[in-house]
Amino acid sequence: MPYIPLKHRQELDGLIDQLAARLATEARQYDYDGAFAGLLNYTCTRLALGVVRQQFGPLRYWLIAILTGVFRNVADEFYRRLAAPYEDRQRALSGDVDLYREYLKEIEKG
Numbered sequence: 001m002p003y004i005p006l007k008h009r010q011e012l013d014g015l016i017d018q019l020a021a022r023l024a025t026e027a028r029q030y031d032y033d034g035a036f037a038g039l040l041n042y043t044c045t046r047l048a049l050g051v052v053r054q055q056f057g058p059l060r061y062w063l064i065a066i067l068t069g070v071f072r073n074v075a076d077e078f079y080r081r082l083a084a085p086y087e088d089r090q091r092a093l094s095g096d097v098d099l100y101r102e103y104l105k106e107i108e109k110g
Contacts, residue, residue: 002077019043044071 023043027036048070052063 002074 023036023039027039029035048067049059052059052067056063
């Protein structure tokens with residue numbers, strides 16, 4: 001989870017906000033809205049590898065495992081906190097897929 005002490009947030013947030021603004025500016029130079037995704041992917045990858053290089057030097061399996069876990073946790077937390085509630089709202093507005101209901105009834109029956 002992305003919960004770090006307030007002191008560290010205060011030290012990092014300004015830098016992160018500057019980087020976010022720069023990425024948004026760069027993304028606007030492309031002809032499609034999804035351009036930010038590649039820029040964000042590159043930036044997160046380069047940042048993670050840069051930290052590993054500066055702190056540990058050579059890449060080792062345990063570092064790969066940790067980074068994989070961090071990125072997976074970021075994705076899971078993002079999905080749980082924002083995507084799932086968004087999808088729930090959209091389902092309430094547009095209706096559910098009928099086969100979900102059928103399968104859920106079968107599961108409940110056992």
